[in-house]
Amino acid sequence: MQYRSLGGSGIDASRVGLGTWLTGVEADERASIRVIHAALDAGITLIDTAPSYGWGRAEEILGRAIRGRREQAVIGTKCGIWWADARGSFNGQKEGRDTYICLQAETMRLEVEASLKRLNIEAIDLLQVHKPAIEPQLTPIEETMGCLMDLKREGKVRAIGVSNVTMEQLGCYQTYGNLDTQQCHYNMLNRGPERTFLPYCHGQNIASLTYTSLEQGLLTGKVTLDREFDPEDFRRDVGEWMPWFKPQNLARLLSTFTGWQELLEHYQCSIAQLVIAWTAFESRASHVLCGSRSAQQALENAAGGDIVLSDADAARITTDLDQLGAPN
Numbered sequence: 200m201q202y203r204s205l206g207g208s209g210i211d212a213s214r215v216g217l218g219t220w221l222t223g224v225e226a227d228e229r230a231s232i233r234v235i236h237a238a239l240d241a242g243i244t245l246i247d248t249a250p251s252y253g254w255g256r257a258e259e260i261l262g263r264a265i266r267g268r269r270e271q272a273v274i275g276t277k278c279g280i281w282w283a284d285a286r287g288s289f290n291g292q293k294e295g296r297d298t299y300i301c302l303q304a305e306t307m308r309l310e311v312e313a314s315l316k317r318l319n320i321e322a323i324d325l326l327q328v329h330k331p332a333i334e335p336q337l338t339p340i341e342e343t344m345g346c347l348m349d350l351k352r353e354g355k356v357r358a359i360g361v362s363n364v365t366m367e368q369l370g371c372y373q374t375y376g377n378l379d380t381q382q383c384h385y386n387m388l389n390r391g392p393e394r395t396f397l398p399y400c401h402g403q404n405i406a407s408l409t410y411t412s413l414e415q416g417l418l419t420g421k422v423t424l425d426r427e428f429d430p431e432d433f434r435r436d437v438g439e440w441m442p443w444f445k446p447q448n449l450a451r452l453l454s455t456f457t458g459w460q461e462l463l464e465h466y467q468c469s470i471a472q473l474v475i476a477w478t479a480f481e482s483r484a485s486h487v488l489c490g491s492r493s494a495q496q497a498l499e500n501a502a503g504g505d506i507v508l509s510d511a512d513a514a515r516i517t518t519d520l521d522q523l524g525a526p527n
Contacts, residue, residue, distance in 0.1 A: 200242030200504045203485045205273070206379030206406045208358035210324060212273040214479050215504035216245030217497065218410060218488040222260050223253025230493070235264035237494035239271050241501035247382075247408065247488050249277040249329055250314055251298070258317035266319065274318060275325035275380075275408075277362065278302075278310040279332075288333035300330055302338040304346035311355055326350065327360035327382060331368050340368065344375035351377075360408070366395050373403070382408040385484055387418055387474060387520055388443050388452075393483070401482040409484040413471055417443055420456050420470030424449060442526035455523050459516070466506050473516075475503030480513045 201214040217238040222231045235246065246265075248257045258276060265272045279302050281287050287301025301307075314323060326347065332338050350356040360380030361372055372378050381400055385392040386409065400407045416422050424446055442448055456470050463473060478487045487504075491497040508516075 200501060201507075202244070204406065205325060205358050205360075205486075207377065207404050208325075208379040210273060210358055210379075212245035212486060213243045213501075213504060214486060215243055215475060215501055216247055216275075216408065216486050216488040217243050217500075218490040219246060219248040219257045219261060220252050221490045221492060222248070223251075223257035225492075228260055228263075231260050232264040233494045234491050234497050235261060236268075237497040238491065238501060239265075239268055241498050242504070243497070243501050244271060244273045245275065245408075245486055245488075246272055247275045247410075249280070250310060250317075251277075251280040251282075251293070251329070254282070254294075254296070255313070255317050258314055262318040262320070269320060273324045274320060275327060275360070276314050276318070276323055277327045277329035278307050278314075279329040281306050281310070283309075288337060290330075290333065300333050302328060302332050302343040304342060304349075307343070307346050308350070311350060315355065322354055323356050325358045325360055325380060326356040327362050327380065328364070328372075329362055331361075331364045340371040341375045344372055348376040360406075362408075362410075366399065369396070369399075373405075378405055380406040380408055380486075382410060382488075384411050385409040386412050386414050386478060388414050388526075390520070397483055401485075406485040407483075408486045408488055409478060410488050412478055412484075412487045412489050413474060414443065415441065417449070417452065418471065418474045420453070422449065423453065445526065448526040451523060455519055458519060462512060462516070465512075466508075468502070468506055469499060471499060472503035472506060475500065476506035476508050477513060477516050479504070480508050 202211045203214055205212050225231045248261055279300055281299045281301035282296050287299035290298045290300045347359045358379040362382035383392050383396050397407055413419055475487050478484050489500040
């Protein structure tokens with residue numbers, strides 16, 4: 200596993216990170232803990248979670264999983280999605296609960312204390328604003344960042360990050376404090392950040408964390424044209440908002456994968472591992488977050504962090520993706 204710094208924080212974290220959204224919804228807690236332990240055993244140190252993943256469940260399970268192994272983990276959690284009351288801006292219903300975006304100092308401090316308790320740790324390695332304010336006038340970025348910096352000075356937070364922001368908002372956060380990371384949706388099929396966040400953050404010493412790095416399994420090569428999802432699997436009918444799942448687009452993607460057989464043999468890797476290596480190549484994402492449904496998946500994803508592509512092979516993959524183009 201290779202390791203890279205979380206911006207200017209001085210904290211080194213694994214190039215491949217474990218995302219724990221699934222931990223919050225997985226019924227089998229023991230299976231979730233096995234995933235986390237497998238990731239740690241494979242050299243993954245960066246583990247990304249959030250209070251809203253299972254309404255605190257993901258943090259609680261993670262806290263139990265790292266008991267006795269705290270020194271091996273770099274814990275990133277989030278703040279800003281609030282459901283205790285109606286403070287903030289309404290953010291819609293999730294699983295029958297009204298949620299709000301609230302970045303006021305008072306609620307952020309309550310969230311941090313709750314996260315510390317659920318995770319059973321003394322300090323959060325990386326605290327990230329989960330989503331930007333819907334109504335910025337209710338909580339100016341200056342106030343939000345001021346609170347984050349205070350939490351850092353108090354030793355409750357070691358590094359500060361943002362997620363899902365615009366470039367303008369990113370700049371505002373930088374104005375009012377020390378920003379170490381930004382997190383965005385980036386992968387081979389969603390390459391917009393290559394023109395915005397990735398080059399900017401690379402030049403500013405801000406780490407870029409990617410989520411949905413394997414595009415809900417599409418970039419593993421395991422979703423084939425004859426794949427039938429379970430009735431409860433949300434991927435069963437997502438063609439309108441995730442068009443690469445449509446058969447005509449999926450066929451084009453699978454054809455591209457077929458053309459990489461030589462690369463798979465050369466690097467002795469899977470499609471997913473090749474994708475992870477490309478995503479983290481040079482000035483792209485510094486840390487690639489991947490969810491895992493099993494301990495074996497965690498091990499396989501971690502192995503993607505061992506691959507170092509040559510310049511020529513990375514360029515070849517990029518050219519193939521350019522030719523693949525957008526979905527129909």
